[in-house]
Amino acid sequence: MSLQYSEYNETTPTPERLPPGTPDIVIARSVQPQSILLLAQQRFGLPGDSLIPFGHYKAKLNMAHVDTSARAARGKLVMVTAITPTPAGEGKTTTSVGLNDGFNCLGVQSSVCLREPSLGPCFGMKGGAAGGGRAQVIPMEDINLHFNGDFHAITTAHNLLASILDNHMHWGNEVGLDPRHVYWRRVMDLTDRSLRYMVSGLGGTAHGTPRETGFDITVASEIMAILCLADGLPDLRQRLGNIIVGRRPDMSPVTARDLGVEGALTVLLKEALLPNLVQSLEHNPVFIHGGPFANIAHGCNSVTATRAALALNDVVVTEAGFGADLGAEKFIDIKCRQTGLRPDAAVLVCTVRALKMQGGVSRKDLATPDLHSLRAGAVNLERHIRNLRRFGLVPVVCINRFPTDSDEELALIQSISAEWGVRAVTATHWAMGGEGATELAQAVLDQMDEGTPEVQLLYEDDIPLAEKIETIATRIYDAASVDFTPAAKRQLEEYEQLGFGHLPVCIAKTQYSFSADPSLRGAPSGHVLPVREVRLSAGAGFVVAVCGDIMTMPGLPRRPAALDISLDENDQVTGLA
Structure with missing residues (x-):
């Protein structure tokens, strides 16, 4: 049976025709997705039987049709990370999607690899995780709710x-x-x-x-x-x-x-191991696969999706969860260490709003220009730049622009970045899609043209587990020391006696601070990292150090996002942010 798929309908309202303040879910529905089978054929030259469709707009990639060996990997890998998260928002996923659209606007064959959203935060803190504005992945409701199982x-x-x-x-x-x-x-x-x-x-x-x-x-x-x-x-x-x-x-x-x-x-x-293929609002391919959190796990999409994307594209954008102290560190010290993958460039996302919050400004006052607080909060940006340089990466700073940002504030971030020898580019992908990210995409291409970075792991395999934890704490978090509970010390000794001392470590701590105290913003130094227990993940190939009050089963906030999610009179989902 031959199925007919509709192409883009000119009568469908496009995002630029929608009024300001339009919810993300309405923007997502304003674009008619392309057939995922046709998209894969047109963009990758893949035959129809290379995909396992889940309806018209989602599919899994049959890896038998893709050569993912190192010799077949033609793409350059761009890692997107961010400053320390705040309630003001940084837009790392939105930037990853927008940057990918920007590359494609420049004529570069590119895909983005993202993690799958968890129902926990969808119904708890956030309400959705497929980008925002005109830098989104569709079908948005399916991606956020169950996806491909x-x-x-x-x-x-x-x-x-x-x-x-x-x-x-x-x-x-x-x-x-x-x-x-x-x-x-x-x-x-x-x-x-x-x-x-x-x-x-x-x-x-x-x-x-x-x-x-x-x-x-x-x-x-x-x-x-x-x-x-x-x-x-x-x-x-x-x-x-x-x-x-x-x-x-x-x-x-x-x-x-x-x-x-x-x-x-x-x-x-068996089927879950196959990467999922969807598309952005601009019909560019997006791989969404796997979803380990970066504060309690290693925060990267699957190796399978990354290798498939590298075999099919000239550039691959991939997101590392939360701030660079968690996502980027684990991306390099765990994923790269185990697989041999290495990023060819890094993008460090920040916003004026988030940096002002790092400098002590309350959320209700973020729209007011404040160069003094911005400068105070920029120490957080500087710490992340320094840390990425320790890995051998010279990041491109992406200033994810909001309408309330003043020209003076944007110029200050660019000046501070220049002091650290890195480019800082303002991007407007949330409002303009790929067109708003072409300058950022070009800056990343220019950075890669300067040569392949010599990415360095933070520590060697053969040093003791406790020393690995201390290395991350002192070199990345700027802690003065690590306080191991007696139980944690015994666990580390046992794991080494069992022959697991060569494994990398995965720090489980709050994402809201370089320390284990979420109230310490900016760039705290001299603190103590408390390690209360250590867990061995022998199958995954790393040791988890649980720090402070971090929980591997989060709780719901006072008003969960689930209370705003429902169906309208047309049986369409509402309330997903």
Whole structure:
């Protein structure tokens, strides 16, 4: 059966015809998407059977049709990161989408790789995560709500392992798991603080073995990290088998492979491993795949999507989560370390509003020009520039412009950036789409023309785990020292004795500060990083240091975004920001 797909309809209202203040979801609906099959054929030369369509406008890429070997990777990789997040917003995803549209406006074959939104923040803090204004990815509602089922597959695989583990203990515990040392919790893709700590298996011997456990959010699952770092199905299966679920009384580890479940987990994730292809408002290809949070995980889209995009494009834009101290550091020290990938350029996103908030201005006063507070808050920008230079990257600073920004404020950021030897470019992609980001795109191309950077990892594999944590804390966060709890010290020693001392570390801390205290804005120095516990993610291939009050199962705010999400009289979704 041959399907007919409609092209862009000239009678459909375009974003520039919509009044100021139009919600993102209305702007997204004002553009008729192209058939994803036709888009892949026209832009990549891929045959129709190279995609697995999920309707007309979403698809998964059949990796059998893409050569992702190093020799086939023709694209240059551009990493987009940002200053420390504030409630004022920085627009990193919006900038990533706009920059990709800007490259395509310049005639450069480019795609952007993003993480998938989690339902937790969609219904909790943010309401949506597909860009904004005229720099969006569509279909916006589908991307924000369920998408192509990847998160459900990860949740199911994670909880299958938990149920197999409990069932194994119920039927005799052949592998000798110690119920006091079972580490594998359950997950769900929602935020629910009531499930952080609980006791399972109550009700008598017929209902399981009682033990303390709890829930994490799906994006904090080790299986999420594994999916995003796996290089193909064999590597996925190997990593899944390496997951350590608990210990025996002699403290030897018990793995998913010991329980014989790695094959079933791989089956559940077989389709989820394939990257998802959608499009921007300007019909440019967008890969959205995987979604580990950057404050509690490594904050990067999947290796599979990145390699596929590099094989099909001349330039690939990829986003690293939250500020550069979290997203960029983990992108380089975890993803790049494990895969051999290296960014060819970096973009550091900031806004006048966010820098003024870093300088102490309240949210209600951000529209008022204030050069003094901007200069005070710019220390945060300077710290991130310095840190990126430590990795061997000379970033291009993107000033994501708001209508309230004064020319003097913009000039001050450009002057400060110039003092650090980096370009600073004002971009208006939120209002103008790709046209508003062509100057930024050209600046990135000019930066890459100056030569391939020698990207340096922050630490060597063979130094002790505690020293790796201290290196990040002192060199990136400007901490004076690290305070390990006695439990954290014992855990680090145990992991090294088990042979995992060579792994990189993943710091789980607040995204709102260089410190573990979210109230310390700007560029705090001399603080102490408190490490309260350490978790081994043997399958993902890193050790997680949990710092301060960070939670791997967030809670909902006083007024969750879910209260504003509904259907209108035409059964269309409303309330997604």
